Amino acid sequence: MNREGFDPQALLHRVDGNLTLLQELVDLFGTEVPGMLAGIEKAIQQCSPSELERAGHKIKGSMLQLSAHAAAKIALQLEESGQTGSMEGTGLLLEKLTQEVNVLDQKLRSMLQNRLCR
């Protein structure tokens, strides 16, 4: 993931270097994001565009807050699929989003570790 996919400097700037807040966000990422992904998967399985739109919108917001632009972009595509009622290709998008989220999780933890060690 390059800087366009995730911008750690921007995130640090936005939390004003507050590592405690960053730690809380990373912890929440670990507990909340799997549920969000599960919500998208469920919407795809149940072929529910409205649920897909809602779940995609929700995770998009979180990704934007974390400066994770690539993940946010995929989440937006899922949201728009839900908006248009087109479920085609949504499974693949979910797969890509899951990968991005996993990488992001690692990046966040690594960034936090590095900062805490300084």
Add this chain to the structure above:
Amino acid sequence: MSTLVMDSRQTELLRVLLVEDNVMDAKFITGLLRLPAAALHCQHVTRLAEALGHLERNSPDVILLDLNLEDSAGYETFYRIRQAAFHAAILVLSGSDDEDLAIRTVREGAQDYLVKGTFDGRILLRSIRYAIERKRSEEALRQSQATVRAIFENSVEGIVIFDDHGICLEANAAAGALINLPRKELIGCRLCDFCEKGFEQVWIQLRTSESGRGQFWTHLRDRSRRLVDYSFTANILPGQHLAMVRDITEQQDMEEQLRDSQKMEAVGRLAGGVAHDFNNILGIISGHAELLESSASNAAERGRAEKIISATEKAAALTRQLLAFGRKQVMTLKLLDLATVLEGISSMVDCLVGAEVQINIQAAKNVGLVRADQSQMEQVIMNLTANAREAMPEGGTLTITIDRYLSSDQPELPLGEYVRLSISDTGAGISQEVQSRIFEPFFTTKKTGSGLGLSTVYGIVKQSGGYITVQSEAQCGSTFSIYLPVINGSHLNPTPSESRNRLHVPGHETILLVDNEEDLRNATCEYLESCGYRVLTAGDGKEAIEVCNRYSGPISLLISDIVMPRLSGRGLVDHVRKTRPGTNVLIISGYGADAVWRNGIALDPSCFLQKPFTFQALSTQIRAVLDREI
């Protein structure tokens, strides 16, 4: 619901409600709000229902609102929150960079719209503060507008906003009432359509000047016109001009009435002054005529003296009327025989109508007594006579009748017995339209009329418990009839009539006679001495005091004029009452009895005699004063 309290050195603690269903986003936002510059008390809810419940109990300064919640989405969320929190600033925090939604929410009352991921703590805090300030400004503006609107709608003055062409853009109810139109109908009308000709030029001048004041006559749709006072301010907004308008028709009428009454008062004073001097002259003539009469050696001489006396009595009646005209009279109700009242002013009526008009009086005495003020009844007759004369500029006949009238329950005249006083002319008559308004104050058809004559008549008649009607036809003249209820079972106390055979009322006491009119003083002195009185005389108050001081014997009566040089009657009376408490006082004056109290002299009304008087009246009054039991 979670709560986060953040403190700082800032004094104002802002109350924030965060409505966000995403736990991560909520954590992120509340984390950002922990910045040292923040002084916030932040409460977090995740659902719309929870937020609405919170708003029922709390009044946050700002609401950070995510639009997509579990129980509501999009604009609906914003609408519901705005309805529930009218006074709070709303800052929309959305994951959607949706320009249309952002504009719509801001237009509908949100103070800002931030997209998630685009702001840090400082931007968020600044946005919160800006949103609150914007909301407060909007609220202040709203309150100011509400105040202005309330003033606008409730102002008793008309307020109108015109465009450049004088078209009414906005007007309040008072402006509508001024020109007798509903407010809504006034909007869209052209100002100049309601104004007198030539106002177009005034309008152009007003528009090009910054402000102005003035008056104009406005024509209403019912063809009446009103005088309007206005103040004008051009360009309160580009192309919009403000006018404050006020109907001053009544005020102008009142001012005219005041001017008229001041004029009348001045005329009255002049008339009173003339009457006073004239009375003194008449007193001299009458006094000497009476002396001539008493010393006449034959019937022819006595007859000539009587003619002089009779002429002075007629002249005295005229001056009494002049005095009454100049006097402010209080209503004194008493039993009156209208025929006697009419007889008393018949000479004035003659003078008033002039030679071109014939007078026909049919006034039977003893048709019944009425309860009214004599002066007012005289005024009624004079006003109606004056109107009748003006209705006959080419001459004609004025008929005054007094008779008894039995009403059989007519609509305008309840059942009962009345004394009817009718005054008819043979003039041009009065139209039905004018008849319907003829008793209204200030209504006049004359160029120089005050419009008060008939309204005064109407007021007097009503005050006296009576009724007034008018009958008129074109070219057949007019008849005003006044109906005053008959007071049954009453009779007038006969006033002692002066006999031509003069009675000599003798006396023996000492009288101090003070009058600056030497001829009158001498004649009176001669008469009193002929009656047996010892008479001391003085030409003014000061001389009278000297006489008092020199004379060691008792002075039973002081007869004094009021207005005199050096020392007035009041000063003299005060001195005599102090130094000679046993001395009675009889005031004589060319002015009316009201002059006594106007000059500050405390006196029983029976101790006043108005000039010119007959010597018999004087001697009778002297005895009444001297013989009364104190």
